[in-house]
Amino acid sequence: MTKLLPFLFLLLVSTACIKSAEQIQREKRFESMTQQMGDTQGLMADLVAQMKDMQSQLDRMNGRLEELEHRQKQVNPENLASMGETLNLVKTKQEADSAQLTQIQAELKEQRAFIEKVTESLSAVKETTKSASRAEKKKSAKGDLEEGLALIKKNEYADARSILEGLIDHQDLTPGDRNKVLHGLGKVEFYSGNPDKAMVYFSKIFTKFPRASLAPSSLLFIGKSLEKMGKKSEATQAFKKVVEDYKGTNEANEARKQL
Secondary structure: OOOHHHHHHHHHHHHHHHHHHHHHHHHHHHHHHHHHHHHHHHHHHHHHHHHHHHHHHHHHHHHHHHHHHHHHHHOOHHHHHHHHHHHHHHHHHHHHHHHHHHHHHHHHHHHHHHHHHHHHHHHHHHHHHHHHHHHHHHHHHHHHHHHHHHHHHOOOHHHHHHHHHOOOOOOOOOHHHHHHHHHHHHHHHHHOOOHHHHHHHHHHHHHHOOOOOOHHHHHHHHHHHHHHOOOHHHHHHHHHHHHHHOOOOHHHHHHHHHO
């Protein structure tokens, strides 16, 4: 009996230890289950939030669908048909305008070509007119010169001066004809009693064109003008120069008589 007591004591202690271990394991399981429950509740909360968000999105989509349906109801087939007819009318008008624009462009091209031809014709006519006008002016100037020189022969010096003064440096006269104008004006002034003015005209011919056909006559009249002005020495030198430079001419023979 005495030996049995220690055994019973050890059995009791072991049993107490075993219960304590089981209790610990139960507590651990409880804690684990409590934690799992907490995690599950968290997941559930997340799922609830996601479902609320999805519900909100569905509500918005339903609102848009209702709005689209409302708009679709407003656009009835009659309105669609009317819009189609309007579009067809606009398209037809655009095609007509395009065809008209093409026609206008073609007409403008033809008009431009016609205008160019007319312009060329007008330019040719204008040039012909200018040429005829220049020829007429030249002929007119030539006629005026002949008339002025004829008046000198008739001793009508005033009328001759009026005509010849208008021909000085005339563009439609040749250099030879211009010399005739100067020579004629010199004779007008000489025979009108203006030897000083006569010398101006004769000197222009002799100094600029000493080999011209009228140079001997001009130098002879210079001598005569100087003589009229009382400058006999200068006049004699002029006559001598005529004789020396223009031998064999009528002017040289006349100048020899003046010496």
